[in-house]
Amino acid sequence: MALKAFIPGIYARSEELVQATRDLDRGRTTPEAVEEQVERDQAALVSTQQDAGFDLLADGMLRWQDHFRPLLEAADGLETGALTRFLDTNTFYRAPKATTATPSLSGPLAARYVAPLPGPRILTLPSPFALAKGTGVTPKTMAQGVLAPALGALDAELVVLAEPFLAREEEAKLDDLAEALEALAGGPKLAVWFTFGDAGGLLEQGVAELPVEGIGIDFYATSLTDVPGGFPKLLLAGVVDTRSSLLEEPRELAEFAQRLGERAERIALVPNGDLQYVSEPVAREKLTRLGKARTASVEAAA
Amino acid sequence: MSEHKFLTHEIGSLAKPPWLVKTAQGRELDESDIEHARSWGQKVGVEGYEELVEELQRGGADPDEVARWSSRYCVRLQESAGVEVIWDGEQLRSEMYAWAIEHATGFESRGTVRSFDNKYYSKSAAVGAVGLPEPYHNDEFSFLKSAAKHRLKIPVTGAYTLAIWSYDDHHTPKEGRLGGGYGRAQEIEARRELTLDIARNLIRPNLEALIGLGADWIQIDEPGASTEADELDLFVESFNVSVEGLDCLFSTHLCFSDYDLFFPAIEGMSGCSQYCVGFANYDLRELGSSGADRPGYEVISKFRDLPYDPILGLGVLDIHTDFVESPELVRDRILYAVDVFGDPARIQVCPDCGLRTRSWEVAYEKLRAMVEGTRLAEEALNRAHAPAG
Numbered sequence: 001m002a003l004k005a006f007i008p009g010i011y012a013r014s015e016e017l018v019q020a021t022r023d024l025d026r027g028r029t030t031p032e033a034v035e036e037q038v039e040r041d042q043a044a045l046v047s048t049q050q051d052a053g054f055d056l057l058a059d060g061m062l063r064w065q066d067h068f069r070p071l072l073e074a075a076d077g078l079e080t081g082a083l084t085r086f087l088d089t090n091t092f093y094r095a096p097k098a099t100t101a102t103p104s105l106s107g108p109l110a111a112r113y114v115a116p117l118p119g120p121r122i123l124t125l126p127s128p129f130a131l132a133k134g135t136g137v138t139p140k141t142m143a144q145g146v147l148a149p150a151l152g153a154l155d156a157e158l159v160v161l162a163e164p165f166l167a168r169e170e171e172a173k174l175d176d177l178a179e180a181l182e183a184l185a186g187g188p189k190l191a192v193w194f195t196f197g198d199a200g201g202l203l204e205q206g207v208a209e210l211p212v213e214g215i216g217i218d219f220y221a222t223s224l225t226d227v228p229g230g231f232p233k234l235l236l237a238g239v240v241d242t243r244s245s246l247l248e249e250p251r252e253l254a255e256f257a258q259r260l261g262e263r264a265e266r267i268a269l270v271p272n273g274d275l276q277y278v279s280e281p282v283a284r285e286k287l288t289r290l291g292k293a294r295t296a297s298v299e300a301a302a
Numbered sequence: 303m304s305e306h307k308f309l310t311h312e313i314g315s316l317a318k319p320p321w322l323v324k325t326a327q328g329r330e331l332d333e334s335d336i337e338h339a340r341s342w343g344q345k346v347g348v349e350g351y352e353e354l355v356e357e358l359q360r361g362g363a364d365p366d367e368v369a370r371w372s373s374r375y376c377v378r379l380q381e382s383a384g385v386e387v388i389w390d391g392e393q394l395r396s397e398m399y400a401w402a403i404e405h406a407t408g409f410e411s412r413g414t415v416r417s418f419d420n421k422y423y424s425k426s427a428a429v430g431a432v433g434l435p436e437p438y439h440n441d442e443f444s445f446l447k448s449a450a451k452h453r454l455k456i457p458v459t460g461a462y463t464l465a466i467w468s469y470d471d472h473h474t475p476k477e478g479r480l481g482g483g484y485g486r487a488q489e490i491e492a493r494r495e496l497t498l499d500i501a502r503n504l505i506r507p508n509l510e511a512l513i514g515l516g517a518d519w520i521q522i523d524e525p526g527a528s529t530e531a532d533e534l535d536l537f538v539e540s541f542n543v544s545v546e547g548l549d550c551l552f553s554t555h556l557c558f559s560d561y562d563l564f565f566p567a568i569e570g571m572s573g574c575s576q577y578c579v580g581f582a583n584y585d586l587r588e589l590g591s592s593g594a595d596r597p598g599y600e601v602i603s604k605f606r607d608l609p610y611d612p613i614l615g616l617g618v619l620d621i622h623t624d625f626v627e628s629p630e631l632v633r634d635r636i637l638y639a640v641d642v643f644g645d646p647a648r649i650q651v652c653p654d655c656g657l658r659t660r661s662w663e664v665a666y667e668k669l670r671a672m673v674e675g676t677r678l679a680e681e682a683l684n685r686a687h688a689p690a691g
Contacts, residue, residue, distance in 0.1 A: 013416060021420035026320075065419050082584050083418060083558055083622055088529045090425075090467045092418040092558065198485075223483030239480060245412040245427045245469040246476060256480050279413025279425065 001261035001301060004055040005294040008124045008160035008193055008216070008236075009274030010067070011060030012283040017041050038062050042115055048284055052291025055268075056122045056157050059115035066093035067126045067162055070113040075146050077103030078135075087164060087196055089243065089277050098135040104145040108153035123156040127163035127192055128180035139180035151187040158213065160193045160236070164273070167197030167218070174205050181211050189213040191236055195273035196243065200226040208233050218272035220244075224259060231264035238272030239293070240286045245278055247285055253293030254300060261301070269294050306646045306683040308636065308676050309386055311615065313555055313578055314398065314457050314523060314656030316379070316391025316665055321358055322372040326365045331358055339371075342662060346382040348375050369394055370445060377450050383666055384673035387453045387519065392658065394442045398459045398523060399467050400424045405438035406504050407431075412469055421659065427469035432499045437511035444515060455519040456512055460554070461501035461540040462533075463526035470496050486532065494536050501543040509548055519551045521578065525655070528559035534567035545573045553578055553615060557655040561601045569609055577605055578615030580654030582635070583622060589630055591637040599638055606643045613647075614639065617654035618675065619668045624660065626667045632675020637682060646683060651676045 013021070020037040023029035045060045064070055066086075072078045072094070081097030114123065128139035128147055135142075151159060166172050177192070184190060191214030194202060198221040207215055208231055216236030217227070220243075227235070237260055239253050253269065260267055269290055275283040319342070321335040336358050343351025354371045357363045373390040380388040395401035400423075403409045409426040417423050439456060446454055473492035475484070509520060522544065527537045545552045553576035556564070561579065568574070585598025593600065605614045618635045619627055632651070640646045651672060657665040 013414075013422075015414060018414050018416075018422050022422070025420050085529060085558060088466065090423060090526065090529075091416060094418075200483075219481045220479055220484065222481070224481030225483070241479075243469075244471070244474060245425075246471050246474065248480075252477070252480065259481070276416055279415055281413055 001264075002266045003257060003261075003294055003297055003301070004268040005052070005270070005290050006054050006056040006122050006268060007049070007058050007271060007275060007287060007290070008122055009058075009061070009162060009195075009271065010064055010124075010276040011045055011058070011062065011274070012276050012278060012280040013062060014041050014044070014280045017062070046117060048287055052288055053295055054291060055120070057117045057119050058122050058124070059117055061113070061124060063112050067124070068096050068131065069094060070109050071105070071126070071131065071146055071150065072096055074105055074107055074109055074150070075103050076100070076106045078146070081134075087168070091277060096131060096133075096135050098137045101137065102141055102145055103137060105149040109150055114154065120157040122158045122160055123154055124160045124162055124193075125150065127161035127166075127177065128184070129166050129177045130163050132180075133165055139176045140183055143180035143183040148184055148187065151184060154188065156188050158191055159188045160191045160214075160216065161212075162193050162195055162274075164195045164197070167194045167199045167202055167221075172201055174202060174207060174210065178210055185211060191216055191234065193236055193270070194218060195238070196221065198222050203227060214268065216270060219256070220272050224256070224263075227260070227263045229263050233264075234266045234268060235260065235264040236268045236270045239269050240271040240290050242271045242273045242275050242277045242283075242286070245282050247282075248289050248293070250289050250292035250296055253290070254296035257293065257297040258300060269297075306680050306687070308646065308680060309650045310384070310673050310676050311387035311455055311578075311650060311652050312380055312385055312389050312391070313521075313615075313617075313653050314389075314392065315658035316376050316393070316656070317658050317660065317662060318393060319372055319375065319662065322365075322368050322393070325358075325363055325368045331361070342375055342379070346375065346378040346666075348378050351375075373445065374449050377446065379662065379666055380669060381450070381452050383669035385452070385669055387455045388450060389455055389457060390442075390446055390449075392656070394445070397423070398457070399464065401438065402459045402464055402504065403468070405435070407433035407435060408472070409468065423467070425467065425469065427471040428465075428473070428496050429471050432496075432503045434504050434507050437508045439508055440511055440515060443512055443517055447516065453519070454517070455521050455553075456517050457521045457523050457555070458505065458508060458512070460522040460524040460527070461497050461505045461544055462537040463524050464500050464504070465493055465497040465540075466526045466529050466533075468496070472496070490533055490536065493533060497536055497540045498543060501540040505544040506548075509544060509550070513548060513550050517550060519553070522552060522554045524554050525557050527554075527556055528561070528563045531563045534564060535570075538567050538571045541571055542573060551575050553613075555615075555655070556580070557617070558583065562604070565604045572610040574612055576613040576615050576650065578617070578652050579605070580617035580621070582618050582620040582627070582654050585620075585635065587625065587627075587631065589634050591634040591641065593638070596635060596638040599635065599642075602639055603642050606648070611648065613650055614643065615650050615652045618651055619653035619657070619672055621653055621655045621657050621660065624664045626664065627671050627675070629671050629675035629678050632672055633678035633682060636676060636679035640679070640683065
């Protein structure tokens with residue numbers, strides 16, 4: 001079994017960055033001072049990931065307002081819509097709103113949204129289904145017009161497409177997502193990360209057949225037994241619960257990874273959603289424990 | 303036929319002024335802070351504001367006393383804007399969630415979490431049985447009774463919102479969840495235990511205490527109510543457990559939700575006399591009182607059709623933008639609602655939500671526009687129903 005660990009998604013802001021951004025909004029500090037704090041947060045996050053032994057580094061998306069905004073800023077035919085609650089959290093996002101039937105990226109993502117990192121990296125973008133949700137535009141059109149050009153300008157070992165909605169839909173169908181992902185072929189390696197939801201139905205429908213490198217599953221909502229034997233893709237196993245402040249036991253995670261190894265050859269231990277849904281000290285501790293679980297699991301297998 | 307009249311009321315928070323924030327943090331004030339206190343004291347008619355200005359100039363003011371001044375300012379700000387039912391915009395509380403949790407037992411802080419953009423909230427975890435050492439709104443209500451000239455409405459954060467905005471380290475199983483197919487049914491049952499614990503042991507005792515002090519309108523704030531579509535029955539149950547048998551006017555505030563989700567669940571919430579709901583956030587800014595002009599208000603017919611005929615507190619101010627609605631836009635939103643409801647007596651007027659993310663300048667202008675727009679709507683209706691000749 002090949003076992004990795006990394007953290008897709010938006011990471012939590014430190015108390016110092018929280019205060020800096022609050023001060024900025026109230027005119028008590030400068031954008032430059034906030035930038036300096038973002039860089040300190042990023043450096044600390046990279047260091048924590050390196051200490052945890054992660055295989056791919058993430059920049060934590062600390063400048064991203066939510067999963068969509070940088071893409072909406074860079075696209076023609078898309079704009080920010082109503083402030084919308086993100087699932088069962090008290091965190092909100094500006095829902096994408098389409099002003100044309102065929103939105104398109106007018107330029108690459110602004111450089112500030114993709115921080116340079118000292119090693120192989122992951123990037124996270126919204127899945128075409130998530131980006132299209134509620135806009136009236138099809139996921140395939142979003143993929144072709146917006147995500148494909150964005151991906152073409154990015155350099156990453158793996159791009160994780162975050163998909164928080166599909167697993168929660170009562171009659172979720174993979175067809176639209178599959179068709180959209182076909183339109184993204186030929187770029188960097190992709191994984192679809194089904195966050196915060198029971199993916200049992202999607203696994204039953206053959207989610208492993210999606211044209212991507214990896215599939216992410218929330219194992220706090222999905223039963224291990226729903227994963228078919230001989231799972232052919234990189235399985236991003238959501239084993240750290242970012243909607244809970246309870247801290248995971250590395251040994252329990254490592255044991256779970258071993259059991260999962262009976263069904264999938266390639267596994268990456270990841271959170272089940274963005275770490276921004278817990279405070280930074282809790283996020284850091286969860287991240288550290290994820291690294292310990294990976295180390296313990298690799299040692300147990302050796 | 304009697305003239306149409308719509309009651310205007312506040313919803314919740316207002317920004318805390320810089321002189322309060324800095325005093326509370328032990329920071330030095332500058333001349334702009336003093337000028338803020340002076341100019342707003344004059345503008346909204348705070349009696350004795352010179353005393354505050356002197357205290358601030360002297361330095362070393364007592365933060366609690368400055369908070370009471372801030373409370374007086376916010377009361378007058380709303381009264382001066384013409385709002386008829388008011389409160390102090392949370393000046394004596396830390397924040398709607400934090401204040402309740404800080405004064406309860408059974409919770410531990412877990413730090414700061416982002417709400418959106420550069421807005422954050424403190425989040426705690428339930429770690430044991432919920433308890434209330436002493437009611438936490440009594441001092442505030444007693445103070446406001448002495449300070450307010452207009453009628454008061456007291457917001458109390460509701461049980462379901464407190465529960466769903468908290469982590470639950472107490473009822474959530476600590477082992478066996480990972481890969482165990484821990485389903486929604488178990489998740490909901492855990493939330494039910496926490497929510498009803500809060501309703502019985504935190505909210506209801508507070509309501510009883512407020513009523514004992516003379517409160518006659520309490521708004522149960524439930525901005526988190528529709529967070530989980532399959533937990534709406536629990537929200538309703540917790541509201542009923544909180545208020546059942548108590549002699550007071552109870553309204554609830556809902557915001558930034560897919561309001562369709564509330565139906566039919568809230569058909570069982572007959573103890574709620576009024577739903578104060580944010581709609582402007584979803585609406586257009588152009589004038590017009592037809593359905594096509596007012597897409598943000600499409601759902602209001604469902605509130606109209608509730609079996610117990612509650613009043614709709616119509617949110618007409620988008621609190622997420624500095625855009626100040628024109629009185630004519632407010633008027634048209636009200637006229638559309640009246641058209642849908644058919645009965646103006648079932649419409650009252652309020653902002654979408656608390657205005658704490660706006661400056662006092664913007665909040666004041668928005669509230670003035672709300673009141674002026676309400677008067678325009680009354681005029682339009684009264685004109686339309688005036689006897690011919």
